[in-house]
Amino acid sequence: MEIAFYLAALVAIVATFRVITHTNAVHALLYLIISLMAVAVVFYSLGAPFAAALEVIVYAGAIMVLFVFVVMMLNLGSQTAHQERSWLVPRIWIGPSIMAAILLAVLVFSFWHGGGLGTISGEELSAKEVGTQMFGPYLLAVELAAMLLLAALIAASHIGRNDEPQLERDMNEAVQRAPAGNDEGGQA
Amino acid sequence: MNWMSTDVLLAIVAGVLKAIVILLAAVLSGAFLTVIERRLLGLWQDRYGPNRVGIFGSAQLIADMIKIFFKEDWIPPFADRKLFVLAPAIAFASLLLSFLIIPITPTWGVADLNIGILFFFAMAGINVYAVLFGGYASANKYALIGAMRASAQTLSYEVFMGLSLMGIVVMTGSFNMRDIVNGQEGLWYIVPQFFGFLTFLIAGVAVTHRAPFDQPEAEQEIADGYHVEYSSMKFGMFFIGEYVGIVLVSALLTTLFLGGWHGPLLPPIVWFLLKTSFFVMLFILTRAALPRPRYDRVMQFGWKFCLPLTLINLLVTGVVVLLTA
Numbered sequence: 432m433e434i435a436f437y438l439a440a441l442v443a444i445v446a447t448f449r450v451i452t453h454t455n456a457v458h459a460l461l462y463l464i465i466s467l468m469a470v471a472v473v474f475y476s477l478g479a480p481f482a483a484a485l486e487v488i489v490y491a492g493a494i495m496v497l498f499v500f501v502v503m504m505l506n507l508g509s510q511t512a513h514q515e516r517s518w519l520v521p522r523i524w525i526g527p528s529i530m531a532a533i534l535l536a537v538l539v540f541s542f543w544h545g546g547g548l549g550t551i552s553g554e555e556l557s558a559k560e561v562g563t564q565m566f567g568p569y570l571l572a573v574e575l576a577a578m579l580l581l582a583a584l585i586a587a588s589h590i591g592r593n594d595e596p597q598l599e600r601d602m603n604e605a606v607q608r609a610p611a612g613n614d615e616g617g618q619a
Numbered sequence: 620m621n622w623m624s625t626d627v628l629l630a631i632v633a634g635v636l637k638a639i640v641i642l643l644a645a646v647l648s649g650a651f652l653t654v655i656e657r658r659l660l661g662l663w664q665d666r667y668g669p670n671r672v673g674i675f676g677s678a679q680l681i682a683d684m685i686k687i688f689f690k691e692d693w694i695p696p697f698a699d700r701k702l703f704v705l706a707p708a709i710a711f712a713s714l715l716l717s718f719l720i721i722p723i724t725p726t727w728g729v730a731d732l733n734i735g736i737l738f739f740f741a742m743a744g745i746n747v748y749a750v751l752f753g754g755y756a757s758a759n760k761y762a763l764i765g766a767m768r769a770s771a772q773t774l775s776y777e778v779f780m781g782l783s784l785m786g787i788v789v790m791t792g793s794f795n796m797r798d799i800v801n802g803q804e805g806l807w808y809i810v811p812q813f814f815g816f817l818t819f820l821i822a823g824v825a826v827t828h829r830a831p832f833d834q835p836e837a838e839q840e841i842a843d844g845y846h847v848e849y850s851s852m853k854f855g856m857f858f859i860g861e862y863v864g865i866v867l868v869s870a871l872l873t874t875l876f877l878g879g880w881h882g883p884l885l886p887p888i889v890w891f892l893l894k895t896s897f898f899v900m901l902f903i904l905t906r907a908a909l910p911r912p913r914y915d916r917v918m919q920f921g922w923k924f925c926l927p928l929t930l931i932n933l934l935v936t937g938v939v940v941l942l943t944a
Contacts, residue, residue: 457699457702457752457755458701458702461702461705461752464748480732480733480734481734481737483734484734484737484738484740484741485737487741487744487745488737488740488741488744488781491741491744491745492740492741492743492744492745492747492777493744493774493777496744496747496748496751496770496774497774499748499751499752499755500751500767500770503751503754503755503763503766503767555733557733558733558734558737558794559792559793
């Protein structure tokens, strides 16, 4: 299980790095999907198959589809790839990278000496146990999240509201645009 | 545990062999279905269908295979090459991987996962990308429209596909497929979960893009949808993938609602195959009988009828289970 954890973690890091550096938006999203699946394997190796399955179903299978959907519709060509390349120059990323590297060094150092490392046993936590925890001690958080999502759903359906279905409106417009004498002409 | 003991090694070899047999059976039944479907459609629509090659057209599959292998494997110059090649592989592999969770007989089956059904949902979620990437990478307007329709349809139907099975999960108390089959020893779940069965059947047809939910590939309106630019074996993988999907959904319907291998007299494997082929026939008959509805009506049907139905079904199941427990 430990090998699986480290391999999946490596894949996740490399894939996420490619998400940032890739110039083609759709390919970058593909790497993001791979990264999410690698995180799912990480969850699995830590003994949480339920969380792993949800990670793939919800993030890789639903949310990322919407991302790809939108990027597909934008029809980004080679022009945007060029633009991306011109934005990603060392002058811009080198400063934040050095500072993040320092933070990473501190973190690794403290883990190394502080002994915060646990072992990966791969002990399995079943879906039922997750459920009893969610609807036991964490009930309030679940309910709050549900309310937040409901509010978002209502807002989205209000914004997307159409008094008249799109297709019927198009048809009505087409009928109005058509010359009035056309039908009789056809019959005669 | 001693890794190298002969018992463990034998168990590993037996497990791998079983997995390979199941894989080959799934792929071959998918391939044979391409011919069987055309013959059956011919029968039901009062015409012949392909009956020239071999006895009663039995060698038609070989002829088709030779033809599809020797076609030019053409990638359009304007296509996004990497995604174009990746898409059919996802289409084929994601559905094939789902056979992992199906318990065929008490002793046969690839993996006995705790998360069971959830694994199928995950693979069905990944399967959307095949259509999406195929349509995008083709850089063709018909392919793009097809991909849009397909992904919107699949997303909408996956929402209540998950919910339609939750009634079963509540009754069994487990996601594990073997537990679900064992829970049906007295009464098949098709009786107490009839609405769950109906909605899962509809969602299954929609997820495999079969008629009457074949909006994404409607020939008359958008040429052939997302795989219009594909040729040779890449198209073949999309094509066989669709039939593998039919076999998969039929096998899932069998295990989830018709009691899997349970049945009197005959051995378990025969019952499983009989029930699965019954659903495969149902898929083909549906295609022969029903016209294709309009796209927006398909979406409305999913969101405004099936989703509330599954929610009510889950609620009632929960109440009944709580009261009888």
